[in-house]
Structures are given as structure tokens and as C-alpha cells.
Amino acid sequence: MALVLHGYRYSVYVRIVRMVLAEKGLAYTSREVNPFAADVPADYLALHPFARVPTLVQDDFVLYETTAIARYLDEAFAGPALQPTAPRARARMAQIIAIIDSYGYWPMVRQVFSQRVFAPAMGNAPDAAMIADGIDKSHRVLGALEALAGDGGPLAGGASWSLADLHLAPMMAYFVAAPEGAFALRGFPKLVAWWRVMSMASSLRDTDPGLPG
Numbered sequence: 001m002a003l004v005l006h007g008y009r010y011s012v013y014v015r016i017v018r019m020v021l022a023e024k025g026l027a028y029t030s031r032e033v034n035p036f037a038a039d040v041p042a043d044y045l046a047l048h049p050f051a052r053v054p055t056l057v058q059d060d061f062v063l064y065e066t067t068a069i070a071r072y073l074d075e076a077f078a079g080p081a082l083q084p085t086a087p088r089a090r091a092r093m094a095q096i097i098a099i100i101d102s103y104g105y106w107p108m109v110r111q112v113f114s115q116r117v118f119a120p121a122m123g124n125a126p127d128a129a130m131i132a133d134g135i136d137k138s139h140r141v142l143g144a145l146e147a148l149a150g151d152g153g154p155l156a157g158g159a160s161w162s163l164a165d166l167h168l169a170p171m172m173a174y175f176v177a178a179p180e181g182a183f184a185l186r187g188f189p190k191l192v193a194w195w196r197v198m199s200m201a202s203s204l205r206d207t208d209p210g211l212p213g
């Protein structure tokens with residue numbers, strides 16, 4: 001029955017799962033694995049053939065892919081429901097998560113945050129062209145989310161947070177840690193209102209990995 005989360009402390013995807021675990025009130029053990037290392041351990045590759053993080057292990061049940069993990073935790077365990085039941089709200093939640101994964105993660109996290117914030121923390125020079133390209137591409141993502149969002153409440157509608165909010169929150173936290181990202185967000189009032197509330201969530205604050213060094 002014990003839950004073991006294999007992950008890298010700075011990963012936004014791992015933080016999504018940690019937020020879900022926190023929202024559900026579930027205890028778990030963490031195993032650190034750096035997917036960016038040249039030598040990802042063979043025993044981790046046996047769990048996740050694509051060498052990404054996270055992977056959740058519960059006894060003999062091994063599960064990778066963040067959305068699958070998040071849904072499993074929500075459906076298999078008691079605690080607050082993190083998925084709406086109404087078909088349209090549930091579809092909206094799935095759509096928002098897919099938008100974030102398909103179009104948001106790379107520019108917001110891997111281009112803007114990684115270059116403006118993480119690279120200097122690691123003693124490396126930021127790549128200004130990559131940041132500019134990331135900001136450019138992030139505008140379309142934020143615009144799409146703004147068009148779908150309610151007025152400052154949960155992204156998929158309804159009265160409480162869904163997995164869509166927990167999916168975006170760690171990426172938004174990294175994005176606005178870059179001054180260019182914080183400035184870009186200001187152009188999207190519904191997302192600003194959403195972030196004002198979401199950024200205070202204890203599940204987000206308690207899973208802040210900080211920065212290296």
C-alpha cells in the first residue's frame with residue numbers, strides 16, 4: 001500500500017504529483033533521480049523506459065506519466081475530489097492539461113525559467129534568444145488559457161481546484177520567477193486573478209523546491 005514517488009526535486013511534473021498527494025493528504029516516500037544526468041540508473045530505466053520523471057510505485061504497481069498518476073491518486077484514494085464530474089467541466093480539465101503539456105511546458109519552463117532563473121543558479125549564462133522565443137511562444141499559451149478560464153476561480157470551472165489547476169501551478173510558479181514571465185502574465189487578467197489565489201495554496205508553497213546552490 002506504500003506510495004513511493006521517484007522524481008527530481010526541481011521537476012515541475014514531480015511537483016504536480018506532490019501537490020496532488022498533498023491535496024489528497026497522502027503519505028509517501030521520495031526517491032531522488034535526476035533524469036538529466038548522463039547515467040540514469042538502470043533500475044530507474046526499468047521503471048520508466050523514457051527516463052523521465054516522475055514515476056509512482058505502489059507495491060507491484062508501477063505508473064509513469066504525470067496525468068495518469070494524478071488521476072490514479074484522485075480516483076483510488078479518499079480525500080477531496082480533484083476532477084469535476086460534469087462531462088463538459090471534465091473535458092475542459094483534460095483540454096487544459098493537454099494544452100499545458102503540448103504547448104506550455106517547453107516555452108514557459110524549459111526556455112524562460114530554465115534560462116533566466118535556473119541556468120544562473122547553476123553558474124551558467126542565460127541564453128537571451130531562447131528566453132525571447134519562450135516568451136513569444138508563451139503568449140499564445142497564456143492567451144488560450146485566458147480564453148478558457150473562469151473569472152479567477154478554478155480553471156475548469158466548478159467550486160474547487162481540479163487537476164488542471166494543479167498541473168499549471170508549478171509551471172506558472174517557475175514562469176513568473178523570471179521577470180519576463182511575470183511581466184507577460186500581467187496581460188492576462190483572468191490568469192492573474194487565478195494566480196493570486198492559486199499561488200497561496202499550501203500544497204504549492206509546501207512543495208517549493210527552491211533553487212540549487
Ligand SMILES: N[C@@H](CCC(=O)N[C@@H](CS)C(=O)NCC(=O)O)C(=O)O
Pocket residue numbers: 010011012013014035036051052053054064065066067
Ligand atoms: N510526459 C511526461 C513528461 C515528464 C517530463 O518531461 N519530466 C521532465 C522533468 S520536468 C524530465 O524528466 N525531463 C528529462 C529529459 O527531458 O530528459 C509526464 O507527464 O510525466
